[in-house]
Amino acid sequence: MENSTAATIPEAKVSTAFANRVFHSGQDLKPTALDTLQINITKLCNQACVHCHVDSSPRRREAMSDETLDRILAILKADDQIKTLDITGGAPELHARFKDVVKEARALGKTVMIRHNLTVAQDPHPVTKESMHDLPDFFAEYGVEIVSSLPYYQEFFTDKQRGSGVFKKSITTLQQLNERGFGTSGGERVLNLVYNPVGAFLPPNQEDLEKTYKKHLKENFGISFDQLFALTNMPIHRFKVQLKRLGTYEEYMETLSGAFNPAAAKGIMCRNLVSVAYDGTLYDCDFNQVLGMKLRDVPDLQSWNREKLLKRTIKTDDHCFGCTAGAGSSCGGNTADE
Numbered sequence: 360m361e362n363s364t365a366a367t368i369p370e371a372k373v374s375t376a377f378a379n380r381v382f383h384s385g386q387d388l389k390p391t392a393l394d395t396l397q398i399n400i401t402k403l404c405n406q407a408c409v410h411c412h413v414d415s416s417p418r419r420r421e422a423m424s425d426e427t428l429d430r431i432l433a434i435l436k437a438d439d440q441i442k443t444l445d446i447t448g449g450a451p452e453l454h455a456r457f458k459d460v461v462k463e464a465r466a467l468g469k470t471v472m473i474r475h476n477l478t479v480a481q482d483p484h485p486v487t488k489e490s491m492h493d494l495p496d497f498f499a500e501y502g503v504e505i506v507s508s509l510p511y512y513q514e515f516f517t518d519k520q521r522g523s524g525v526f527k528k529s530i531t532t533l534q535q536l537n538e539r540g541f542g543t544s545g546g547e548r549v550l551n552l553v554y555n556p557v558g559a560f561l562p563p564n565q566e567d568l569e570k571t572y573k574k575h576l577k578e579n580f581g582i583s584f585d586q587l588f589a590l591t592n593m594p595i596h597r598f599k600v601q602l603k604r605l606g607t608y609e610e611y612m613e614t615l616s617g618a619f620n621p622a623a624a625k626g627i628m629c630r631n632l633v634s635v636a637y638d639g640t641l642y643d644c645d646f647n648q649v650l651g652m653k654l655r656d657v658p659d660l661q662s663w664n665r666e667k668l669l670k671r672t673i674k675t676d677d678h679c680f681g682c683t684a685g686a687g688s689s690c691g692g693n694t695a696d697e
């Protein structure tokens with residue numbers, strides 16, 4: 360049952376508060392570019408993390424259709440201003456056409472970024488039971504950029520957030536990626552890691568944390584990586600339910616709103632990307648996707664129109680304070696200096 364205090368928060372008022380805050384800080388939230396297409400191709404995942412904001416698990420079967428994938432590839436081909444294809448899920452590697460899409464996007468000259476959970480390379484495919492061990496070689500052959508969540512550099516905290524055994528498997532994959540030059544080639548083969556807090560608090564300083572991660576992973580496991588992205592936990596979905604159950608939702612929202620940083624609004628991801636759901640519907644970001652906040656004038660791939668997308672009004676709500684708190688939080692880590 361939801362906590363009664365948290366349940367009394369008027370969502371519309373909080374939403375207006377975010378828009379007002381941005382306006383009064385002299386910033387706006389208009390799109391500045393459209394250079395990245397983020398596609399969520401499946402909700403299937405080999406893991407079922409308790410904090411997962413897209414509710415993925417080995418039991419989910421939603422997957423992007425061939426028609427939708429072909430439409431995306433056609434848009435990538437026609438639009439040379441889209442430089443990056445950001446592929447996420449679930450575990451995107453589990454989609455039957457994952458490798459085809461990567462190959463075709465690379466052949467078009469796009470940067471391909473994979474949101475890779477590390478363990479998927481060690482576990483059998485949850486449905487077909489096929490081995491996924493060839494993933495590090497595939498990534499190396501097609502020169503993708505890898506972004507992987509490793510909630511902490513110690514086993515206890517990582518397994519607490521992502522499940523028993525996740526840390527050991529993640530370390531094995533990281534070592535395999537290092538052997539293929541990811542994270543060890545001075546940026547030629549990119550391997551970035553993601554940290555997010557285990558509770559209702561803001562992430563620590565990204566630069567300091569990156570140094571600590573690098574030291575521990577190198578000393579204990581011989582692992583190197585390029586950058587650490589310190590992300591804020593968004594007050595949505597499972598995490599929001601958890602906060603309300605604990606009676607700390609209001610307090611967390613006050614923390615986020617109190618740490619509002621106008622400079623962070625400049626670099627948030629909704630200003631330069633569009634997020635595509637598995638069914639081809641369009642959103643300002645994957646958080647809005649989870650919340651069902653579909654774009655108004657260009658709701659799906661069928662109605663794709665670059666000019667309209669660049670002129671759209673980004674839909675915001677209370678969760679947006681998660682992107683502008685402190686040093687800011689986006690899919691590429693901090694968006695501003697604190």
Ligand code: SF4
Nearest residue numbers: 404406408411449476
């Ligand atoms: S690995 Fe990622 S997509 Fe899969 S359940 Fe965990 S958070 Fe969700």
Ligand code: SF4
Nearest residue numbers: 629643644646679682
């Ligand atoms: S949650 Fe999405 S729409 Fe809101 S500020 Fe962040 S990126 Fe933009």
